[in-house]
Amino acid sequence: WLHRGxxxxxxxxxxGSEQASSLPRGDCLYGPLPAQLADPTSFASRLRQIxxxxxxxxxxxxxxxxxxxxxxxxxxxxxxxxxxxRLQATLLNFSARPVAADVTSRFLPPGAAIRDVSGNSAVxxxxxxxxxxxxxxxxxxxxxxxxx
Numbered sequence: 001w002l003h004r005g006x007x008x009x010x011x012x013x014x015x016g017s018e019q020a021s022s023l024p025r026g027d028c029l030y031g032p033l034p035a036q037l038a039d040p041t042s043f044a045s046r047l048r049q050i051x052x053x054x055x056x057x058x059x060x061x062x063x064x065x066x067x068x069x070x071x072x073x074x075x076x077x078x079x080x081x082x083x084x085x086r087l088q089a090t091l092l093n094f095s096a097r098p099v100a101a102d103v104t105s106r107f108l109p110p111g112a113a114i115r116d117v118s119g120n121s122a123v124x125x126x127x128x129x130x131x132x133x134x135x136x137x138x139x140x141x142x143x144x145x146x147x148x
Contacts, residue, residue: 053117053143058083059090065107072101075136079105087112087146093136104131112146 030036036044054060061083068077074095080088087107093099108130114123123144124132136142 049118050141057086057088057117057143057145059088059143062088066105068103068105068108070101070103072099075099075101075103075134077103077105079107081107088117089114089144089146091134091136091142091144093138093140096138098135098137100133100135102131102133104129106130108132109146109148112148114144114146117143117145 030043036042062080064080066079070077076092078090108126110128112126116123126132
């Protein structure tokens, strides 16, 4: 299976109905990898961006501090402390609709500026109640850093 799947994924035999192993050509859910990597909106390209952010921020070696309260059940907000004491949050909208929600955690420092890691843009500011407001499209994720 792995041999057949690797050929299908890399689109090495796009016209063949059988692989060298005589197994039928497998279906690729998202299409061949080279075509996906050429499309910045494809699954593979978006996954590559997620992995880049994860590596740059060292999220894998951070400590999860909180699963923050949110005012929308479709939004998951996880607060992490990264190496060096920086705070980061992973925001995931699991709903099929856009959300506009408040995120609250006792770990969020009032007055901190919130910066989107991918776009390097300002998103919001933490208020005195340790909360901020965020809007997100359906089925999207975001990584943000808190700067004091």
